[in-house]
Amino acid sequence: MAARWLVFREEEPRDNFVLLDHKQGDREQQGRNSRKSGGDEAVPRTRISKKPRPIRRKKEHGKASNPGEDEEGFYTKLLVDPRLQTNKDYIETIYSLPKNQDIIVRDFTISLEPPVQAFAVFIEGISDRVTVNESVLKPLMLLSGKRPVTEPAKLAEYLKKHVVYGNQVDVQDKFEDIIEKINYGGTAVFLDGSPYCLTIESKGWEKRPVGKPVTEQVIRGPHEAFVETLRSNTGLIRKAIRNPRLITEIFKIGVRNKTDVAIMYLDNLANPSLVEEVRRRINSVDTDYVSESGILEQFIEDNPFMPVPQVISTERPDRVISFIMDGKVAILMDGNPNVLVVPTTFFSLLHSPEDYYLRLPYGNFIRLLRVAAMFIAFVTPAFYVAITTFHQEMIPTDLILVIASSRETVPFPTVIEVFFMEFAFEMIREAGVRVPGVIGNTLGIVGALILGQAAVQAGIVSPILIIVVALTGLASFAIPNYSMSFAFRGVRFIFTALAAVFGFFGVSAGLFVLMTSMTGMKSFGVPILSPIGPRTKSGPDILLRGPVWSMEERPDFINAREMRRQPDISRGWIKSSPQEPEPGGGDNQQT
Amino acid sequence: MGTISKRESLTFLGPSEALAMVMIYMGAKAFLGYPRLMAYQGLNAGWLLTVLGGLTAAAFWLAVSALLARFPGKSIVEINEIILGRPLGLGLNALILVYLVFSSGVFLRQFSESVIITALPDSPLSSLAGLFLLTVLIAAYFGLESISRNSHIALPFILIGVAAVLVSLYTFWDAKELLPILGAGAGPVLVHGLLGSSAYGEVLLLAILAPFFSFGANTIRKVGLIGIGVVMLYFAAITAVYLMVIPIPGATETLAPFYQLSRTIYVGRYYQRLESVFVLFWTYTAFLQLAIGLIVTALAAQATLKLPYYRPLLPALAVLFLSLALTPASLMENTIIEEYQLLYGGLFLFLVPFGVWALAALKEKAEKQ
Numbered sequence: 001m002a003a004r005w006l007v008f009r010e011e012e013p014r015d016n017f018v019l020l021d022h023k024q025g026d027r028e029q030q031g032r033n034s035r036k037s038g039g040d041e042a043v044p045r046t047r048i049s050k051k052p053r054p055i056r057r058k059k060e061h062g063k064a065s066n067p068g069e070d071e072e073g074f075y076t077k078l079l080v081d082p083r084l085q086t087n088k089d090y091i092e093t094i095y096s097l098p099k100n101q102d103i104i105v106r107d108f109t110i111s112l113e114p115p116v117q118a119f120a121v122f123i124e125g126i127s128d129r130v131t132v133n134e135s136v137l138k139p140l141m142l143l144s145g146k147r148p149v150t151e152p153a154k155l156a157e158y159l160k161k162h163v164v165y166g167n168q169v170d171v172q173d174k175f176e177d178i179i180e181k182i183n184y185g186g187t188a189v190f191l192d193g194s195p196y197c198l199t200i201e202s203k204g205w206e207k208r209p210v211g212k213p214v215t216e217q218v219i220r221g222p223h224e225a226f227v228e229t230l231r232s233n234t235g236l237i238r239k240a241i242r243n244p245r246l247i248t249e250i251f252k253i254g255v256r257n258k259t260d261v262a263i264m265y266l267d268n269l270a271n272p273s274l275v276e277e278v279r280r281r282i283n284s285v286d287t288d289y290v291s292e293s294g295i296l297e298q299f300i301e302d303n304p305f306m307p308v309p310q311v312i313s314t315e316r317p318d319r320v321i322s323f324i325m326d327g328k329v330a331i332l333m334d335g336n337p338n339v340l341v342v343p344t345t346f347f348s349l350l351h352s353p354e355d356y357y358l359r360l361p362y363g364n365f366i367r368l369l370r371v372a373a374m375f376i377a378f379v380t381p382a383f384y385v386a387i388t389t390f391h392q393e394m395i396p397t398d399l400i401l402v403i404a405s406s407r408e409t410v411p412f413p414t415v416i417e418v419f420f421m422e423f424a425f426e427m428i429r430e431a432g433v434r435v436p437g438v439i440g441n442t443l444g445i446v447g448a449l450i451l452g453q454a455a456v457q458a459g460i461v462s463p464i465l466i467i468v469v470a471l472t473g474l475a476s477f478a479i480p481n482y483s484m485s486f487a488f489r490g491v492r493f494i495f496t497a498l499a500a501v502f503g504f505f506g507v508s509a510g511l512f513v514l515m516t517s518m519t520g521m522k523s524f525g526v527p528i529l530s531p532i533g534p535r536t537k538s539g540p541d542i543l544l545r546g547p548v549w550s551m552e553e554r555p556d557f558i559n560a561r562e563m564r565r566q567p568d569i570s571r572g573w574i575k576s577s578p579q580e581p582e583p584g585g586g587d588n589q590q591t
Numbered sequence: 592m593g594t595i596s597k598r599e600s601l602t603f604l605g606p607s608e609a610l611a612m613v614m615i616y617m618g619a620k621a622f623l624g625y626p627r628l629m630a631y632q633g634l635n636a637g638w639l640l641t642v643l644g645g646l647t648a649a650a651f652w653l654a655v656s657a658l659l660a661r662f663p664g665k666s667i668v669e670i671n672e673i674i675l676g677r678p679l680g681l682g683l684n685a686l687i688l689v690y691l692v693f694s695s696g697v698f699l700r701q702f703s704e705s706v707i708i709t710a711l712p713d714s715p716l717s718s719l720a721g722l723f724l725l726t727v728l729i730a731a732y733f734g735l736e737s738i739s740r741n742s743h744i745a746l747p748f749i750l751i752g753v754a755a756v757l758v759s760l761y762t763f764w765d766a767k768e769l770l771p772i773l774g775a776g777a778g779p780v781l782v783h784g785l786l787g788s789s790a791y792g793e794v795l796l797l798a799i800l801a802p803f804f805s806f807g808a809n810t811i812r813k814v815g816l817i818g819i820g821v822v823m824l825y826f827a828a829i830t831a832v833y834l835m836v837i838p839i840p841g842a843t844e845t846l847a848p849f850y851q852l853s854r855t856i857y858v859g860r861y862y863q864r865l866e867s868v869f870v871l872f873w874t875y876t877a878f879l880q881l882a883i884g885l886i887v888t889a890l891a892a893q894a895t896l897k898l899p900y901y902r903p904l905l906p907a908l909a910v911l912f913l914s915l916a917l918t919p920a921s922l923m924e925n926t927i928i929e930e931y932q933l934l935y936g937g938l939f940l941f942l943v944p945f946g947v948w949a950l951a952a953l954k955e956k957a958e959k960q
Contacts, residue, residue: 390711391867396860502714502722504867505706508874509726515744516730516882520737533740535607 017277019343019525019559078175082152084117084192091121091190094179110140110191113148116155117192126185128204135166136187136200152193159191159198168201180258210236213315215482218354225315230260230334236317237264241324245269249279253296256288260334261296264320269327271559277524278329278342293336300331300342302522307491307514309483310523312341312348319353327560343524345531345557347542350374352480355545364544371543373478378488380472381418382495382507384465388414390503402464409459415500417461421469422493424451429473530557603805606814608739609797611746612883613818616793618825619880620933621753622849622873623701625790625826626833628930630842632783636774637842638831643784645823648791649816651941655798656812658948661955663808667798667944668894674951683943684895687795690939691891692908695884696915697932699723700925702877703916709850710870720916723881724909730882731889731905735803738882745875750825752872756849757828759856759865763836789933790826791819792940796883799891846926849873885909 075094081087088105095103102124110116118140122132140163147162156171172178173196178188185203210232213225226233234248245267252258263278281300290296293313301310314320315337320330323341331340350370355363387394388403395403410417428447432440448470455461472492479485491514498506521528531538537556540546549570553563569575604612629637655667662670668687672680703719711719730738773780794815797804801811833848836855845851853866886901888908893901919925 387867391870393864394867502719503710504870505710505719505874506722508871509722509878511871512726512741512875512878512882513729516733516737516741519740519744520733527740529740529744533744534605535743 017525018522019271019274019277019557075179076176080173080175080178080190080195080197082193082195084119084190087190087197088119090175094175106137108137108141110159111142118189120187120189121182122187122202123182123185126205127187127202128185131166131200131202131204132187136164136189136202139163139165140189152191153195155191155194156196156198159189164189164198164200166200166202170199171196172199173197184260207232216314216316216319216352216480218352218357221353221357222316222318224317226317226332226337226339228335228337230262230332233317233332233337233339234262234264237320237324237330240317240321241266246324251279251282253282253285254287254289259290261290262332262334263329264324264332265329266324266327269325269560269562270329271327271561274327274343274524274559275329278331282331290333291335293331293333293338293340296331296333297340302524306517306521307487308346308518308521308528309349309481309487310344310521310528312344312481313338313483314341315339316353322353322356326554327558327562343522343526343558344528345523345526346518346528349481349484350479350543356548360545360547367544370478370480373475374488376475377472377479377485378492379495379507380468380475381422381492382499382510384468385415385418385496386499386503386507389500403462406462406464410462411459413500414465415496417465418468418496419493421452421455421461421465422472422496424455425469425473426489526557531555604736604739604800604803606804606806606810608743609800609804609806609811610814610818611742612739612800613794613796613814614746614822615742615749615876615879616796616883616887617791617818618822619698619873619876620790621826621829622847622876623698623705624846624848624926624929625933626830626848627843627845628933629787629826629830630834630839630848632775632787633780634774634839634843635769635771635834636780637834638769638827639772639774639780640784640787641790641823641826641830643781644787644790645819645826647785647788648794648937648941649819651788651937651945652791652794652815652819653812654948655795655941655944656808656815658944658951659798659801659811660808661951664802666801666891666894667795667947668891670951671947674947674954681895683947684891686943687939688888688891688895690936691884691888692911693915694932694936695881695888696912696918697925697929698877698884699881699912700916700919701929702874702881704922704925705847705850705877706870706874708847709866717917720913723878724913726878727881727885728905728909730878731886732902735800735886735890738879738886742879742883745879749872749876752869753825753829756853756856756865756869757832759858759862760832760836760852762858763855764832765835765838768835768838769831786934786937788941789935789937791822792937794819795940795944796887798944799887846922881912885912 075090078090081090091097091103091105097103097105104120104122104124106120106122108118108120110118120132120136140159143163160169160171170181172181178197178199181199181201182188185201185205187200187202189198189200191197207229208227210224210227212223216225217223224236226236230250238246238248243266246264247267248262248264250260250262253261261282263275263282265275278300282296285296285299287299290299297309297311297313298304303310312319312323317339320339320341324330328341328343331342333340351367352370355367357363358366388407392400407414412420424447428444428451431447432444435443452461452466452470456463456466476485476489479488491510495507495510498510500506502509519527519529519533527534530536531542537553539551539553539555541551541555545551549566552566552568552570554560554565556563626637629640631637633640658670659665659667662673665673668684671683674680675683699720703716703723706719707714707716730741797811797815797818801808804811806814829849829852833852834842836852837845837848842848849869850866853869854864856865857863885905885908889901889904892898892904892908898904919928
């Protein structure tokens with residue numbers, strides 16, 4: 001183990017993905033596919049010719065043991081048995097019945113000629129009771145018309161076509177698929193004598209309605225936010241992008257618990273190699289359970305140890321929509337109100353949707369404010385420490401006298417003061433998030449006013465430092481991206497420490513390392529500092545933005561299939577010459 | 592370039608990044624004793640020396656780039672071996688390598704001393720040199736791509752920062768200080784001007800990194816010429832303002848001319864004594880210059896010694912830089928070494944490749960005959 005740290009080992013070569021122009025990307029992809037088909041051919045899934053043996057159940061200490069208990073997914077190769085009791089045994093074993101009490105197995109008879117025995121399986125709490133009663137049980141028990149059915153093998157198909165009127169009904173024979181449907185709110189109906197099972201969509205769980213964004217509020221713009229239901233979220237995007245080329249692909253990740261992950265992109269806009277890379281990364285995740293998009297983000301990001309995020313996480317559908325319309329790919333996870341968008345750049349992390357909704361001067365004003373806030377958030381404490389400790393000559397004499405007199409009673413060096421107050425501020429912020437809502441607001445006021453005031457009066461910190469800390473804290477809230485805000489909050493402590501030891505020289509060293517690390521970072525093959533490092537063609541939308549009618553092309557680094565957003569003259573009305581006013585007439589002429 | 596590591600083989604730099612790197616590698620010495628040396632050698636015509644040096648360097652660069660054009664995609668290290676044969680080529684490459692290490696060692700010492708003079712008078716030299724090296728080592732570990740992009744992003748800010756200092760001194764400009772126009776006389780100006788081409792010798796960086804560029808020899812030549820041209824103007828502007836603000840003989844005695852300039856700024860009560868702010872600019876430039884020096888030396892060593900990777904060389908080279916930086920007994924001793932380097936460094940950086948180019952041309956002629 002020790003040798004690992006003593007002997008140099010070059011980093012293992014990774015499959016470094018570089019987002020190329022889509023034509024090159026296509027060629028790459030073809031190459032990749034041909035390699036894949038040559039070396040690792042997918043094994044076609046065939047129906048098991050031999051009927052699986054019924055699971056034997058043996059009595060042990062008077063209790064039924066579960067033979068599949070220690071085998072996760074043991075049922076994946078099981079097929080539906082024509083014997084109803086065997087299927088019931090399978091279901092009981094798979095769901096550990098009767099121990100597992102929210103699995104409902106309902107026996108009933110289908111009123112055909114002759115009557116067919118059947119049972120339905122669904123999960124209480126995630127299946128809608130009304131749907132199960134009205135769309136599954138009622139038609140099967142009462143409305144099947146007592147028609148004669150001769151072939152049991154075609155029974156399920158007959159019921160699907162003529163009896164059950166659910167909007168999504170499937171005929172299935174693999175237990176793996178059936179269990180997946182049941183676990184996601186569906187109802188399965190097993191029929192006596194039939195090797196097929198009916199699965200009816202009957203999802204219906206308690207869910208939060210679409211509400212307002214919590215962390216990305218705007219004054220001007222839509223006030224909708226994503227919720228925890230995947231289909232609601234895809235719907236929010238689809239209702240805005242009314243385009244048949246908007247593709248929603250759904251994958252399942254997690255071995256022990258499968259979670260639905262959807263990717264959404266515009267087929268005729270997104271770079272195919274980017275879409276393939278997103279697919280590849282998601283499908284390569286091999287873990288028991290991915291519960292949150294934040295965890296998925298950590299599985300698929302390029303540089304996990306760097307402070308700056310490489311994926312945009314947003315709760316605003318309008319933001320995701322604008323990214324998809326630029327050729328990016330959105331990743332949605334079931335149970336999560338935060339949608340990931342890739343690739344991202346540093347500058348996207350500094351943008352807010354409101355920048356575009358507001359008129360040009362206002363939009364640019366808030367962008368400038370935000371850039372200033374970003375710098376204030378991570379260098380102000382460091383500058384204060386450097387100036388008061390090493391570079392006093394920078395401050396005009398009057399001001400230095402004020403600072404010196406305010407620090408006269410403070411027994412600690414500046415850096416200790418700064419660390420003390422910054423740490424206290426972070427604690428207030430963290431406590432404000434954790435404590436119950438009613439106390440939260442009070443805690444903020446107590447922390448900000450009383451603690452600061454008391455600390456000054458006690459002579460522990462100087463009043464100017466309170467201004468510095470308050471300014472830094474305020475600035476960190478102005479950073480629109482939550483992860484980015486975290487990055488700068490953490491980095492400022494390192495900068496402060498460097499300033500305490502080396503003054504501006506230390507700050508410069510910190511900036512240099514931060515910049516060098518960022519220039520080497522990539523987000524799904526796109527350098528994070530694009531379009532300035534490396535320099536690529538981009539519209540007028542980096543730090544400041546140009547008029548919306550001047551953003552003719554999409555940024556070059558996305559390498560979208562179609563680079564142009566709009567023609568050179570997008571304001572059609574300026575093409576035609578204004579009508580000559582009639583002599584003697586005019587709008588302002590009073591009659 | 593010999594054998595290069597898998598990761599670096601994927602690195603291709605664009606012309607703007609190459610230009611930024613070469614400009615910073617050449618231009619960083621303006622923050623050290625360079626303007627003083629120009630004032631010392633050329634007196635009131637110090638700025639003229641920078642122009643003459645730049646023009647001479649451009650002529651040499653044309654020869655070096657002609658050599659590169661004969662062997663597209665190959666670095667000067669490889670070309671030396673092809674033309675001179677393995678033993679001689681190895682010897683010559685070793686010479687270039689020694690110069691690169693020596694040059695970075697001198698710069699490291701000068702930069703560390705400048706930090707002591709300008710910002711941290713009580714700090715021990717070794718701690719400052721140590722921070723310089725640690726930072727630069729981390730940057731070099733991130734790779735050539737990161738450093739080149741960092742240079743490209745930082746360059747406009749550095750240029751604006753320098754321009755701001757020069758313009759802020761407008762009230763102190765005294766154009767009479769640039770007269771007589773030929774300063775110490777035509778002879779000394781011409782001799783020192785030619786020798787002054789050494790200040791642009793770092794343009795050889797382009798020849799060492801040729802395999803990492805996404806463009807051909809023609810663009811390499813242009814990048815080199817533009818780099819020399821812009822840096823020449825920048826050197827001339829700094830030296831001229833220096834001479835106009837701090838008259839001879841004071842100008843020949845200042846240890847940190849640029850610091851002295853930024854310290855002189857007084858535009859109003861709230862716009863004065865800004866030397867500490869400019870510490871940020873020039874130390875950032877120093878970090879970049881040393882990082883470029885370290886990675887270029889490591890890549891040259893990798894190619895010379897035919898090693899599979901360059902990263903294991905980085906700590907070893909960093910230790911060498913530090914040892915060399917701490918070797919001179921005093922600041923004055925190092926300043927004298929720096930002056931020698933600025934005068935005769937060109938012998939290594941220009942004359943040697945120029946000789947190889949001449950040899951290649953002769954060989955080709957003989958082969959044709």
